[in-house]
Amino acid sequence: MTAEPLALDDRLIQSLQRASTATVTTVLLKKGLRNVWLRGAQPLALGQPRLVGRAFTLRFVPAREDLATPASWASPISTRAAIEAMPRGCIAVVGALGVTDAGIFGDILCARMKKRGVAALVTDGVVRDVAGVLGTGLPVWCQGTAAAPSVAGLTFVGWQEPIGCGGVAVFPNDVVVIDQDGAVLIPAALAAEVADASVEQERLEEWIMGQVAEGAALPGLYPPNDENKARYEAWALKETPGRPKFP
Known part of the structure; x- marks a missing residue:
């Protein structure tokens, strides 16, 4: 069952935009939360802004040849359909199992996300069509780039459900803060x-x-x-x- 996206209070956004991810991780550590740093999610480009938003989650599992095919891109359960469910201001957090030889999104999908007002893409995987992705203006945090498409190594299975990303449990509507150091997760109940x-x-x-x-x-x-x-x-x-x- 998928979770309904929730809006994030403007005051929370403004407050967290004043705090670096280093500060947020320190605060969470003092509260006993150590595993909040999304490993592998690094800024694709220098100079990307600090951003705050609720997590809109997408989940990949290992590729299975009968499911991970180009035909799956037209399925009702596809990354294309997931993008159309993303609300303005969310941060798309994609669990890609740390796979680095199959790009989960390329320029066209990132362009559509930008058009829909998605704040950023965060993943423990990689993207493809890097020049085009950068050209869309969508801020991206990832492990790098790969030319091969997602189906070369992954099967997309759903959105707005709990995922693992960079070794961290991410639930829909958790709060994510990203800056030049990387990405940190704040459990929704602790955000304020x-x-x-x-x-x-x-x-x-x-x-x-x-x-x-x-x-x-x-x-x-x-x-x-x-x-x-x-x-x-x-x-x-x-x-x-x-x-x-x-x-």
């Missing part, structure tokens, strides 16, 4: 809490960077001891009156 903590962590690190620039030593500063926490609080209250106190 993680967003607030990530903004505060970024603010703290801004202050720490200022201290380092002035010559401060790291012990007792990063992470801050009680004395430096107090100094940070005084600074932060001036910068952002009414903000929650740093834990």
Whole structure:
């Protein structure tokens, strides 16, 4: 059964766009979540923006010769049909089993995703027609490129169901943050809490960077001891009156 796509609150998007994936992974680590980094999902091009969106999942399984054929592209269960179900602003997260010799999407499919307002494509697999994919303007995070089509190594089986991508369990409507470091997953139920903590962590690190620039030593500063926490609080209250106190 496929899950209905959900919209993501604009406040959450704005908050998480202020936080790097490095910060988000640190916040999640403090909450006990270690396996949230999508291995192999690296930016296809330099300069891609930091993006935040709900995961729209697609799932491949290993190729089976009677199913993984060019004829399957016209099936009701196909990547083409899945793209037509993608809502504006989602991030397409594709579980491709880490296969690197069969491109899951090419320029035409990426062009259609861009036209539909999909924010980005994230996969532990690869894409094909790389010049054309880059030309569509769709931001892509993947393991690289391969000329062969998906059916050379994979069978597409569905969308908006739990998948594995880069060794991470991804459920439909989880939140994904992507930047030049890669892709990190935030469980949907924790999104608001993680967003607030990530903004505060970024603010703290801004202050720490200022201290380092002035010559401060790291012990007792990063992470801050009680004395430096107090100094940070005084600074932060001036910068952002009414903000929650740093834990």
